[in-house]
Amino acid sequence: MSNTIEAEGLVKRYGDKTALDGVDLEARAGSVLGVLGPNGAGKTTAVRILATLVGPDGGVARVGGHDVTREPAKVRELIGLTGQYASVDEKLTGRQNLMMIGRLLGLGRAPARARAEDLIGRFGLQNAADRAAQTYSGGMRRRLDLAVSLVGEPSIIFMDEPTTGLDPQVRAELWTVVREQIARGATVLLTTQYLEEADQLADEIVLIDRGKVSARGTPDELKARAGDRRLEIRPEHDAEKAERILAEVTGLRPHRGENGVISVPVLDPALPPAALRRLDDAGIVLTEHALRRPTLDEAFLALVAAPAEGLTDHTAANAAERRSA
Amino acid sequence: MTARNTFAQGMTLTWRSLVPLRNQPGELIQLLLQPIFMIVIFVVVFGAMSGDQSGAVQRLLPGVLTQVALTQTITTGLRLAEDIGNGVFDRFRSMPIARSAPLMGRILADTATMTLTVAVALLVGSVVGFRIRTSPLEALGGVALLLAFTLALGWVSAWLGLRARSAASMQGLATAVLLPLSFGSTALIPAANMPGALQWWARLNPVSHLADSLRSLFTGGPVGANVWITLGWIVAITACFVPLAVRTYARRIR
Structure with missing residues (x-):
């Protein structure tokens, strides 16, 4: 059996809004595909199509070898869905939620109970198992939601922003669970707004922005594409001016970090000395400057923002704010 | 999907809709309080006002029972709308279970x-003096x-709930x-005591x-x-709204 996910030219419109505009996705069996993008990029729409919840307006998608529009029942037997849209029943306890799903999937009463017990243990929900889910904290709900999606031991798992809004400790716990599923041989499609998450978990990343794929590749490939090295400076003053000079010298949009560090990809080895000279000429004092490999964060910005069109273009800055918020 | 699987899944989802009544005492109390309050307010208070307590109880209780039951029909659509709104429905839809x-489960649980509500209402009715005077078969x-x-x-x-935003x-x-x-019905007040337009509506209702x-x-x-007219309405409403609800449902679950 092939646990693959393939989508070609997916199109989805809501009224006159185009949520997906020809998206191709591919996840090899047993791999993790990270679908990365800001809010409203179309990530959730893509997951909903692949999980047979909505039909595409164009394109084809096969999950586990089955066409999502022609054989949705076959697809549903293979998948587990978790995240923003699949949810738990608030009025049931954690244990009852797990029992219900087990029974719906055809387990007998005793096996369903055993399965629930097992998942309660693995997800650290022992103390909350007999409380109604509406009393759970955000992190506990996500854990329960993920546990519920694993009751049927699905071979293909869709996780739609499973860790959005969670604190780092809970995120790390959920990452462990994702890694366990990969070790078990499951194929995972994970959407996220967090670059770090995609970097940590994904074998391959597809970057979606406004319904279109803007880049794809392994985390390393994406980092490489953003430039071999980056010039980082920390000006003592006149940060705006320094940023403008870097943009002029490199022709790319610099990224300004919260710590006052301005960085920009440098493809040509002659550029850093030139940039430093220009900054010196302008009388800008640097408390720090360095050349280093890019982070995925910077790769993302460089790929989404493409070449700088002067400093009036705030799209990339806004995208960065949304993610850091 | 075999019929047996479908039935088992329907029963699991019926259980799922009923188990909150056991989980949370508040839910059960809320369910039981509604008939009790309605009976106390309309039957006992109005009965005391009319002077003829036992005659009023006999006349009013069937009407109040009707209103209690009517109010509770909201639950079906409300819970469906909730399930759609909070994503529970999508969970079911992503699973290999019968679409129906x-x-x-919802309809069976409701x-x-x-x-249960009707039984409680009749029980509370008997406490405040309501007596069934007919044969068990008629009752x-x-x-x-x-x-x-x-x-x-x-x-x-259900149809409204499936369509609601x-x-x-x-x-x-x-x-x-x-x-x-x-x-706007004769549940509590005879049509003869109503003003013209309302009387016309109440007789049609x-x-x-x-x-x-x-x-x-x-x-x-x-x-x-009356019984035949009521049966006619039941058949007409069912014939109209089962297909409408099922069609809307099918569109929502696709």
């Missing part, structure tokens, strides 16, 4: 709670007629439909026929055409 199971016929009518309205409720808008919509049906049927079936007196 969630709707079936029929069970409706039966059971009355209960069956009420349950059949609320089941028919349950499909209207949110649970809150479903509640508003359902109240707008139910208020004229419930209070299926709830009037239902309440008058229940009065005859529980306390005696000529049953007349």
Whole structure:
């Protein structure tokens, strides 16, 4: 059996809004595909199509070898869905939620109970198992939601922003669970707004922005594409001016970090000395400057923002704010 | 999907809809308090006002019972709208289960709670002095007629809930439909005591026929055409709204 996910030219419109505009996705069996993008990029729409919840307006998608529009029942037997849209029943306890799903999937009463017990243990929900889910904290709900999606031991798992809004400790716990599923041989499609998450978990990343794929590749490939090295400076003053000079010298949009560090990809080895000279000429004092490999964060910005069109273009800055918020 | 699987899944989802009543005492108390309050307010207070307490109880209780049951039909659509709104429905839809199971579970669970409510209302009625004067068969016929009518309205409720944008808008919509049906009827006041236009509406209103049927079936007196008219309405509403609800449901679950 092939646990693959393939989508070609997916199109989805809501009224006159185009949520997906020809998206191709591919996840090899047993791999993790990270679908990365800001809010409203179309990530959730893509997951909903692949999980047979909505039909595409164009394109084809096969999950586990089955066409999502022609054989949705076959697809549903293979998948587990978790995240923003699949949810738990608030009025049931954690244990009852797990029992219900087990029974719906055809387990007998005793096996369903055993399965629930097992998942309660693995997800650290022992103390909350007999409380109604509406009393759970955000992190506990996500854990329960993920546990519920694993009751049927699905071979293909869709996780739609499973860790959005969670604190780092809970995120790390959920990452462990994702890694366990990969070790078990499951194929995972994970959407996220967090670059770090995609970097940590994904074998391959597809970057979606406004319904279109803007880049794809392994985390390393994406980092490489953003430039071999980056010039980082920390000006003592006149940060705006320094940023403008870097943009002029490199022709790319610099990224300004919260710590006052301005960085920009440098493809040509002659550029850093030139940039430093220009900054010196302008009388800008640097408390720090360095050349280093890019982070995925910077790769993302460089790929989404493409070449700088002067400093009036705030799209990339806004995208960065949304993610850091 | 075999019929047996479908049935088992429907039963699991019926359990899922009923188990909160056991989980949370508040839910059960809320369910039971509604008939108790309605009976105390309308039957006891209005009865005391009229001077003839026992006659008032006999006359008013079937009407209040009708209103209690009617109000509860909102639940079907409300819970469906909630399930759609908070994503539970999507969870079911992403699973290899019969498409009809969630709707079936909802309707079965609501029929069970409706039966419980009617039983509680009759019990509370007997505490405040209501006596069934007819044969057990007639009384059971009355209960069956009420349950059949609320089941028919349950499909209207399901249809509204499946179409609604949110649970809150479903509640508003359902109240707008139910208020004229419930209070513009002869459930509490005879049509003869109403002003012209209201009288015309009350005589047309299926709830009037239902309440008058229940009065005859529980306390005696000529049953007349009321039962037949009520049955006609049940058939008409069911024939209209089951296909509408199922079609809307099919579109939502696709």
